[in-house]
Amino acid sequence: MLRLSKLTDYAVVVLTRLEEGEGVQAAPDLAAATGIAEPTVAKVLKILAHAGLVEGLRGARGGYRLTRPIAEMPLTEVITAIDGPIALTACVDSAVGHCEAEDLCPVRGRWDPVNRAIRDALSGITIADLAPPRAAPVAPPARPAAPLAATA
Amino acid sequence: MLRLSKLTDYAVVVLTRLEEGEGVQAAPDLAAATGIAEPTVAKVLKILAHAGLVEGLRGARGGYRLTRPIAEMPLTEVITAIDGPIALTACVDSAVGHCEAEDLCPVRGRWDPVNRAIRDALSGITIADLAPPRAAPVAPPARPAAPLAATA
DNA sequence: GCAATCCGGACCGGAAAGGTCCGGATTAGC
DNA sequence: GCTAATCCGGACCTTTCCGGTCCGGATTGC
Ligand code: SF4
Ligand code: SF4
Numbered sequence: 021m022l023r024l025s026k027l028t029d030y031a032v033v034v035l036t037r038l039e040e041g042e043g044v045q046a047a048p049d050l051a052a053a054t055g056i057a058e059p060t061v062a063k064v065l066k067i068l069a070h071a072g073l074v075e076g077l078r079g080a081r082g083g084y085r086l087t088r089p090i091a092e093m094p095l096t097e098v099i100t101a102i103d104g105p106i107a108l109t110a111c112v113d114s115a116v117g118h119c120e121a122e123d124l125c126p127v128r129g130r131w132d133p134v135n136r137a138i139r140d141a142l143s144g145i146t147i148a149d150l151a152p153p154r155a156a157p158v159a160p161p162a163r164p165a166a167p168l169a170a171t172a
Numbered sequence: 173m174l175r176l177s178k179l180t181d182y183a184v185v186v187l188t189r190l191e192e193g194e195g196v197q198a199a200p201d202l203a204a205a206t207g208i209a210e211p212t213v214a215k216v217l218k219i220l221a222h223a224g225l226v227e228g229l230r231g232a233r234g235g236y237r238l239t240r241p242i243a244e245m246p247l248t249e250v251i252t253a254i255d256g257p258i259a260l261t262a263c264v265d266s267a268v269g270h271c272e273a274e275d276l277c278p279v280r281g282r283w284d285p286v287n288r289a290i291r292d293a294l295s296g297i298t299i300a301d302l303a304p305p306r307a308a309p310v311a312p313p314a315r316p317a318a319p320l321a322a323t324a
Numbered sequence: 325g326c327a328a329t330c331c332g333g334a335c336c337g338g339a340a341a342g343g344t345c346c347g348g349a350t351t352a353g354c
Numbered sequence: 355g356c357t358a359a360t361c362c363g364g365a366c367c368t369t370t371c372c373g374g375t376c377c378g379g380a381t382t383g384c
Pocket of ligand 2: 275
């Protein structure tokens with residue numbers, strides 16, 4: 021169904037929750053706050069830390085902390101970090117495996133523009149756009165999808 | 173990897189191949205022409221016929237035929253026919269299953285604009301855009317992604 | 325009547341995702 | 355220095371879904 025993995029979804033949720041708390045937050049803490057199982061949250065955090073989106077502070081009183089404000093985190097970065105590069109089919113540039121019908125296939129390589137279109141549409145969205153309207157400083161319901169209007 | 177299913181990919185390939193041949197074409201014929209396994213092609217054709225994108229003529233000398241020119245077939249229709257409705261997460265309108273963290277989740281419902289953005293980006297693409305440049309009447313390499321430029 | 329072809333469904337296997345767990349390393353606090 | 359808390363890296367299993375195959379039945383042209 022062109023669905024992105026649950027882990028990616030959870031990652032966004034965790035990131036938004038990280039933005040709310042000020043200091044470092046432990047994994048079990050975030051798990052309780054989001055309603056996701058604790059080991060799963062830990063796994064997501066580990067992947068995100070590996071991608072450089074969050075920073076893990078070890079030792080007692082440790083936890084995780086954002087390395088950037090979520091307003092400067094494109095959604096594509098999170099997807100790429102967890103699900104790998106965006107590749108609709110096996111014959112786009114970022115794909116690894118190749119299909120066996122690639123010689124006879126008449127549309128070989130023609131997926132690239134489509135792939136790029138989706139990537140562009142997603143790169144204009146940041147995690148902040150997915151986050152809940154915190155204090156609503158400007159206009160909460162007026163621009164829920166401002167950067168998305170470019171497609172229309 | 174935000175990858176659409178192979179069946180959908182095959183469907184596009186078969187559709188483009190259907191456009192090339194004039195009359196009806198049998199499933200084994202298409203299989204040989206595309207390099208895809210015959211039962212798989214048959215399965216794809218069945219699904220497409222069920223969705224109304226192609227028409228199956230039974231009996232001897234039968235086969236499949238397009239109901240519309242591929243230039244008027246949006247890509248979303250093919251995806252929806254095979255992979256089901258486009259739903260990035262479990263909490264968008266078109267999704268069936270619901271995640272258990274939907275009450276505590278702060279981004280619940282915020283995926284909808286993203287989902288819509290992708291759907292819009294895809295609805296502007298037709299199968300003809302994926303098809304190979306048949307006779308190249310205008311300019312083959314000049315406009316490979318004309319309808320996609322709206323996102324930039 | 326016969327052969328060719330689509331139609332609908334059931335069926336199975338393998339891969340991938342989701343989820344869980346443990347031992348080790350690191351650091352704050354006492 | 356010792357203990358407790360916490361991240362880190364990986365291995366592990368379990369389940370689900372996708373890709374692929376197959377068969378009996380219905381329909382039509384010759
Ligand atoms: S070569 Fe053709 S069949 Fe293979 S992945 Fe690309 S579009 Fe699909
Ligand atoms: S409610 Fe939250 S966790 Fe559940 S599918 Fe929606 S965004 Fe993801």
